[in-house]
Amino acid sequence: MLENDIYIECPTYQSDILTLRLIAPEDAHDLLRCYSDGSAVPLFNSDNCNGDNFHYLTIERMKAAIYFWQFSYEQRYFVRFTIVLNKTGEKIGTVEMFKREADDEFNYFGILRIDLQSQYEEKQYIDEILDIAHQNFYEAFEVNSILTKAIPDATERIESLTSAGYVPLNKKFMGLYDDYYVREK
Secondary structure, eight states: OOSSOTTTSOOOEEOSSEEEEEOOGGGHHHHHHHHTOTTTGGGSOOTTSTTOOOOOOSHHHHHHHHHHHHHHHHTTSOEEEEEEETTTOOEEEEEEEEEOOOSSTTTTOEEEEEEEOGGGOSHHHHHHHHHHHHHHHHHHTTOSEEEEEOOTTOHHHHHHHHHTTOEEOOSOBTTTBOOEEEEEO
16 A cells, blocks of 8 residues: 555646646535536547446536445545646546456556546647656556557547547457557556
8 A cells, every 4th residue: 555545635736737636515606617618528438337428418416426436535546536627727627537446357457547528638738647647647646557448439539639649449348348558658
């Protein structure tokens, strides 16, 4: 176990243009712009999420999701970070990360989920998120590999992933899910 346990004290990570910090209830109004964005929703990774596609159309539903994400953090299931634009303070999406523990070949892999408003689904923002993840998440989550999903239509995301050293998994994750990319530490 790490000396600095991310589930006891969640750090804030900052780059030149973005900050990732633990999700908070006051993020709901800004995040609803992301989760109600019909162009963004198909790019979210909702694999193995009990049927939730993360398309939220009311502030009540957005708040319920945030409360669930906070509960999940408290239970050590995953960390959901809010993505904040440094220049404006706008919350443009979220990043989820956790260490997967299962009896299969992907045991102890990190799973990275990136949810962005469609207007920010651009290489420069995704590059910043991936850079923060690479500098911090391997150690913080005690993983040697990170898996993330990018459907074929997510061209900017795929370009960012491949330029950051991710390679296509070329098989179904958990025997069920396509379009995963993996990067070793």
